[in-house]
Amino acid sequence: MAEANFPLPGSPPPVAELVATLDDGARVKRRFPRMRACNEKNDKGKLCAGHLKRWYFFGEEVRRKFGAQAEVYRCEHCRTLYLPSPEEQPRSDVLCW
Ligand SMILES: [Zn+2]
Numbered sequence: 001m002a003e004a005n006f007p008l009p010g011s012p013p014p015v016a017e018l019v020a021t022l023d024d025g026a027r028v029k030r031r032f033p034r035m036r037a038c039n040e041k042n043d044k045g046k047l048c049a050g051h052l053k054r055w056y057f058f059g060e061e062v063r064r065k066f067g068a069q070a071e072v073y074r075c076e077h078c079r080t081l082y083l084p085s086p087e088e089q090p091r092s093d094v095l096c097w
Helices: 060-066
Strands: 018-021 027-030 052-055 072-075 081-083
Touching: 027 060
Parallel strands: 027 081
Antiparallel strands: 018 027, 052 072, 072 081
């Protein structure tokens, strides 16, 4: 994995924890700070590394679990969903990354 610039050297390795699994099998994980690529592994243990894109088209279940205004990202490759890291405070609606 390319984990070049994490804020604190020596901080524990980031883990994108699994938050929920939706009824349709989609996994919802928590991003770690500055995470931009999916870290799901497929059956063969190969890293997905798909690009995480802001996603607005989530359905009722996500809305119910995380709210209608939820900030949701989705891997464009394996479609795992990601929630923003709690350490990343949104500065405004325009994310500067
Ligand atoms: Zn993925």
